Amino acid sequence: AQSVTQLGSHVSVSEGALVLLRCNYSSSVPPYLFWYVQYPNQGLQLLLKYTSAATLVKGINGFEAEFKKSETSFHLTKPSAHMSDAAEYFCAVCDTGTYKYIFGTGTRLKVLA
């Protein structure tokens, strides 16, 4: 069975500092991996996705993630945090047979002025 683990339910960074949100996955087959952002009382917005092409994936709003098979990781990074980045971030793995998404528990990012 596929699963996703997000380390750190809360992450705080200063404005302008590096953002690093961690995601590890478990999958017996090559996974499709996603990062989503959710603002309060809103749906999910896709930040980026990995679908077995380039291992370094660039997304919207300056975010990127690197797929590392040896580490079963798909960590999300952004060089310089903005106040507007404060939100909940979810890592997800997609079952390529059923297209069901399995979500991590989420990481709430707080950006300090």
Place this chain on the structure above:
Amino acid sequence: GAVVSQHPSWVICKSGTSVKIECRSLDFQATTMFWYRQFPKQSLMLMATSNEGSKATYEQGVEKDKFLINHASLTLSTLTVTSAHPEDSSFYICSARAFGTTENTEAFFGQGTRLTVV
């Protein structure tokens, strides 16, 4: 493209009544739609998978008689919460997978529906 719309965005209903949530794919046909539930400050949990023209498949622990799902067309799926109780209050999100396109590596999510049962 690939827009999924949910209606309503929020709804308040009295305990014991039923409420219907619609999920529409606006610019593509969706063979499969998914319904998720999100409790406050928690992750999304898949409730059920619906395929157009067939019965929904429910995840373990989800009451199918409580959460009725209908996927009557390739662009519309509905979730009806029957005899709602306060514990059904939650954020419900649908997603849809496109049919017949090369962009089949992801599902597209609606904006969610906040249900409050009083």
